[in-house]
Amino acid sequence: MERTLSIVKPDGVKKNILGEVIRRFQKSGIRIAAIKMIHLSKAEAEGFYAVHKERPFFSSLTDFMSSGPCVVMVLEGEDVIRKNRELMGATNPEEAAVGTIRKDFAASIEQNAVHGSDAPETAAFEISYFFNALEIH
Numbered sequence: 001m002e003r004t005l006s007i008v009k010p011d012g013v014k015k016n017i018l019g020e021v022i023r024r025f026q027k028s029g030i031r032i033a034a035i036k037m038i039h040l041s042k043a044e045a046e047g048f049y050a051v052h053k054e055r056p057f058f059s060s061l062t063d064f065m066s067s068g069p070c071v072v073m074v075l076e077g078e079d080v081i082r083k084n085r086e087l088m089g090a091t092n093p094e095e096a097a098v099g100t101i102r103k104d105f106a107a108s109i110e111q112n113a114v115h116g117s118d119a120p121e122t123a124a125f126e127i128s129y130f131f132n133a134l135e136i137h
């Protein structure tokens with residue numbers, strides 16, 4: 001059993017696709033172990049994406065991530081890190097496979113509707129960024 005962090009980003013919340021994203025997770029046998037809606041400050045978005053701080057898109061990305069509420073979730077299941085990334089599709093929606101969340105709902109490489117952890121170590125950091133042990137069921 002594995003856990004990963006999923007975020008429905010501000011563009012996804014505004015587009016009202018939260019239910020559809022959750023439906024896709026649950027239809028794939030993924031269990032939601034924790035969920036909440038939060039509006040990140042710029043500093044909180046910078047902390048979450050600290051690994052990207054040298055990238056040219058860092059400032060714009062953290063502006064976007066703090067522009068409105070997000071929904072953060074802990075997903076649980078066998079091989080869930082890979083399964084979630086498969087459901088999301090490629091970072092750039094133009095490269096995302098047909099039927100993926102980003103292909104269907106993302107507007108651009110930055111405003112790409114969802115985030116998912118890419119490895120067990122990042123999942124552990126990202127889950128603990130938003131949830132304490134008592135909030136994960």
Ligand code: CMP
Binds near residue numbers: 052091111112
């Ligand atoms: P995410 O999977 O959350 O991980 C880092 C985020 O940075 C990514 O999704 C995009 O939102 C954003 N990102 C990645 N590459 C670029 C890029 N070339 N230009 C703008 N934003 C990017």
